Amino acid sequence: MKAGDPRPAGSARRAETRARAVRWALGLGTGLMCAIALVLLFLLTLATNNRDLYERNFAWLLGVNVLVALVLLAVLVWGALRLVVRLRRGRFGSRLLLKLAGIFGLVGVIPGLLIYVVSYQFVSRSIESWFDVKVEGALTAGVSLARVTLDTIASDLASKTRTASSQLAQVPDAAAGLVLERMRDQLGATDLVLWNAAGQPVAATGQSRYMLNPERPSAQQFRMARQDRVTFQIEGLDDITDPLAAENARVRALVLVANPGVGLLAEPRFVQATVPLPQALVANAIAVQEANREYQERALARGGLRRMYIGTLTLSLFLAVFGAVLLAVVLGNQLARPLLVLADGVREVAAGNLSPKAALQTKDELGGLTRSFALMTQQLADARGTVEQSLNALDAARGHLQTILDNLTSGVIVLDEKGIVQSSNPGATRVLRAPLAAYEGRPLAEVPGLADFAAAVQRHFDTFLLDRDHHGLDHWQQTFELHAAGGGVTTQGTSLVARGAQLPNEARLLVFDDISEIVSAQRAQAWGEVARRLAHEIKNPLTPIQLSAERLEIKLSGKLPAAEQAVLTKSVKTIVDQVDAMKRLVNEFRDYARLPSAELHTLDLNALVADVLHLYGAETAQVPVEAELDPRCPAISGDAQQLRQVVHNLLQNAQDATQQAAEQGGVPPPPVRISTRWSASAKRVRLTVSDCGPGFPPHILQRAFEPYVTTKPRGTGLGLAVVKKIADEHRARIDLVNRVEDGVVKGAQVSLSFAPESAVAL
Incomplete structure (x- = not known):
């Protein structure tokens, strides 16, 4: 993927958007659960301080809190499983996430456990201390004291009312109102009512005076007053939960009025006095009674109360711990995520992947660091793209140069200062007829047949570098005559013109051309x-x-x-x-x-050779001729007359050389061999004539195709010169070598290679 391709950036943005949505959803859900947990925990705590609220809502509050705790626990288990899976798969950053989650979790769990242990002990001991025997005795004594005090006040009111009722003994019903007013002032009562035997009010003073039907005592009260002459009761303390109980608390005394007259017709009368109780006394009595009631109720539910507080405390701990661990995981993930993004990006950059990296859009320093890293990666990708373009251009230029070098007819060799071959082109191998590619990294002098040439080149380079400052030239030029040998043959000489120049890093450039043809x-x-x-x-x-x-x-x-x-x-x-x-x-x-120009026509070389060989039969030839003709040879373009002259000249030279060697050795002359061969790889037809003569001396081999160069006592030296001239007319390559076996020359071999007619036509 190219650095400028927008697809990785779009994929990264979509992945970032999805990840941000998941984080928002997880964070929102976690925050909502924590908020619900806190509200429920607050309500649960509130319920423990309000008995009615506790009795009504404690069960479902506790259940909802447990449900929230289970949801938080499930989220924690899910996160832990994901972390374990990432760790087992070897996902990068898993250990860092585990370490951060563990650190934050310990920070939240350890203080919570410590507080829980202390709170547990505190709650357990506090609840037990509530139900001490002394506290119970004190509450019982307080209740008894309040009851005795109230009874004493009521009994005292009854006695005073009985004593004061004597004033009504001789007073008729019509005049009883004035007496009742005096009695009310004496007793400090708020209300006095005089009742007849039938339970009808006779006279009243105070609040009852304005009532048409004052509150009538019960029949039982009248009966008890007639029997005991006096009765009393405390009213307004029946409902201690009523906030107006202290204000409505009063003592009512019902006294039988003494009648000094004796007679069956005298009807008894009753005086009812109502006196309010002191509010402070009533409030204290109510408080003591309420405390004693709650104490007794809680003493009966001591185990349940203890379990309630311990359960609330434990649930609070679970909610706090789960919330702390979950918050630790979320915070650890938030803290580690930028680091993981950076680490992942660094690993990809180290692996050579400079595609656009994810960058966090947070406004903290870590988010800025990821954005800076993404920008740096983009700059590196752009720089690498520029470098790749430059390298591609350089490779193209190098390829063009290499193509040029490979197709140059000139030989090019790069040497170091010690004469070691660093590189060469195919033209060098073709001109020097030596496998230079196999000798790269080795001295040029080690190439067979090139030791003298390498020494001469080294001398010319040394002289050129020594005198370069004086003559001011940037290269040297010199001609060489080579006589190379190798592979069991000794080849003809090669004339070279070589040029040398200095390259950077002490390298040396040697360029040479084969001027033998010229x-x-x-x-x-x-x-x-x-x-x-x-x-x-x-x-x-x-x-x-x-x-x-x-x-x-x-x-x-x-x-x-x-x-x-x-x-x-x-x-x-x-x-x-x-x-x-x-x-x-x-x-x-x-x-x-005056050798005329060749008139080229389609020609079967095998047929031409076979036609010429009729003149060299066994009955006419002193040296026999053996032929080996390749039937795969295609037709060539040639001048039949001139090629016949070539074959005649080569066969006659071969016979003469073989005859000379046979006369000197005193043995019958071996046959001369003529052959044709088709090379599919080189796409050339090769004609070869080889003899078993003495071969060519080195000085003759180098100039064998020049006129008047011959080894025959009576020869003119024009035979091979004519053959060379005809070969040039046919664009054929001619090679002359000595056949060497075990270091001994075993004869000479002349070869001509022709292009097939199709190649010539092209």
Whole structure:
């Protein structure tokens, strides 16, 4: 994926959006659960301080809190399982998340456990201390004291009312109101009512005076007053939960009025006095009674109360611990996430992946660090893209240069300062005819046949570098004559023109061209000019010389003594023979100089060789000729007449060399071999003639194709020159080598390689 491709950035943004949505959902859910837990915990705590609220709502509050705790526990278990899976899969950052979660969890759990242990002990001991025997006794005594005090006040009111009722003994019903007013002032009562025997009010004072039907005592009260002459009761303390109980608490005394008269017709009357109780006394009495009631109730439910407080405390601990651990995981994840993003990005960058990295959009320093890292990665990706473009351009230029070097006809070798081959092109291998690629990293002098050439090149480089500051040239140039050997053959000489220059890092550039063809062509042209002039200048006088000698012999025959006649005849014969020899030489020079251009036609080389071999049968040839013709050879383009001359010249030279070696060794001459072969890889047809003669001396091998270079005592040296000229006309490559076996020359071999007709047409 390219650095500038928008797809990774879009994928990263979508992944970031999904991750942000998941984090928001998880955070919102966690916050909501924690808020619900806190509210429920508050309500649960409130219920423990309000008995009615406790009895009504404690069960469902406790259940909902347990449900919230279970949900938080499930979330924790789910997070722990995910973390374990990540850890087992070897996901990067799992250990860091585990460490952060553990640290935050310990920070929340350990203080919570410590507080729980202390609170547990405190609650347990506090509840037990509430139900002490002394507390119970004190509450019982307080209740008894309040009851006795109230009874004493009521009894005292009853006694005073009985004593005061004597004032009504002689007072008729109509005048009883004034007496009741005096009695009310004496007793400090709020209400006095005089009742007859039928339970009807006779007179009243105080609040009852304004009532049509004052509150009538019960029949039982009237009966008890008639029997005991006095009765009393405390009212308003029945409902201690009523906040107005202290204000409505009063003592009512019902007293039988004494009647001094004796008679069956006298009806009894009753006086009812109502006196309010002191509010402080009533409030204290109610408080003591309520405390005693609650104490007794809680004493009966001591175990349940203890379990309630311990359960509330334990549930509070669970909620706090679960919330703390969950918050620790969330905070640890939030803290570790930027670090994991950075670490993951660093690992990808180290692996060479410079695609756009995720960046957090938070406003803290870690988010800024991820954004800076993403920006740096993008800059690195852009820089690498630029570098890759430059490298691609450089590779393209290098490829172009290498293509140029590979297709150069010139040889190029890069050497170091010690003459070690660093690189070479195929042209160098082709020109030097040596596998230079196999010798890279080794000295040029180790290449077979190139030791002298390497030494000469090294000397020229040393001289050039030493005198460069004086002559101011940037290269040197020199011609070389090479005579390489290897692979069991000794090849013909090669003429080179070499140029050397200095490269950076002490490297040296050697460029050379094979000028053998140029030199040979120049020499052939020079010899052709010489032959033309010789043929012109020498041929003309030869005929008069021959005719003059023959005429002289005719004129003097029979006129001289026998001795002089013999000298004359011998001399004339010598002159005529030498003139004939000179004519033949001049004719050969003329033919070489006037060799016509080849007329190329489709030609079967095997058929042409077979046709020529008819002239070299066993009955006519002193040295037998053996042929090995490849039937796969395709047709070539050639001049049949000139190629016949080539085959004749090569076979005659091979026979002469083989015959010479056989005469010197005194053995029958071995056969001369002529062969054709088709090379599919090189796409060339190769004609080869090999003999078993003495081979060519090195100095002759280097100039074998030059005119008048020969090893024959009577040879003109034009045979191979004509063969070379015809080969050039046919664009054929000619090679001349000595066959070497075990270091001994076993003959010579001449090869011509032709392109097939299809290749020539192209």
